[in-house]
Amino acid sequence: MSTTRKQTELEILQQKHNKIGYIKSYPILTNIEEISLNDIKLIELVLSYQDNDQEFKMSYEHLGNIINTKASTIGNIVLKLTKLGVVISETKSNFDGVKGGKVTKLSINLEKLISLIPALDQAPEPKKKKATPTPEPIASIEHVEPKQEVPAQQPEPTKPVVQDAAPKAKETQLAVKKAEMKARFDSYFHYGTKGRTFSPADFHSLTDFKFRDALDFKVVRAKTQDLLNDNFEAFWLAVQELKKDLLAAQQVTQ
Secondary structure, eight states, X not given: OOHHHHHHHHXXXXXXXXXXXXXXXXXXXXXXXXXXXXXXXXXHHHHHHHTTTOOEEEOHHHHHHHHTSOHHHHHHHHHHHHHHTSEXXXXXXXXXXXXXXXXXXXXXXHHHHHHTSOOTTSOOOOOOXXXXXXXXXXXXXXXXXXXXXXXXXXXXXXXXXXXXXXXXXXXXXXXXXXXXXXXXXXXXXXXXXXXXXXXXXXXXXXXXXXXXXXXXXXXXXXXXXXXXXXXXXXXXXXXXXXXXXXXXXXXXXX
């Protein structure tokens, strides 16, 4: 007996027992997460009729015998697949007009079924790994040299301030000249008339005419017109101011 003949006999036995010749298997349906193996058995059974343009009408008890499960489980499977949109069901009661009961006409929504199959030609996206926190580096312990105490610095001895001797010598010279001038004109100021002022002639005579031709007459007159002939100190100060004016005038002409 050939292999083809054996298959034909198997189909005949299948037809007698379950009223169907054969059932196609679709292993690709196992990739759909929403359906179980019993769900797939029911889908494959309905498709075997649908592919031959036949209506699938079968009681839940009969379906349970084929799939090897309870009728109540078949009811749950049909309800589940109907909610998914994979199965389109139509239930009628008293299907043979004599016996009571229900019969359900089932069909498969192929478009919906295929849409549930994941894209197997695309590699699954790798799961994102949680970033592992980088451990912080252990702080290095720096070797700290012990501080050496620095001995307190002794203050340097204060150096004596050496003052410029030039100003002091100049003051000494002025004091000497003042004393000499006072001694020279002592009788004039001692016997001078109280309250009488210097005349220009008297002032130039006492100063040996040093300022008469060297300075402007008005400058000399402004500094000497109020000098009293009995006040040597005022006379001395006027002479010193006129000397400064004379020095300034000489620097301008140089």
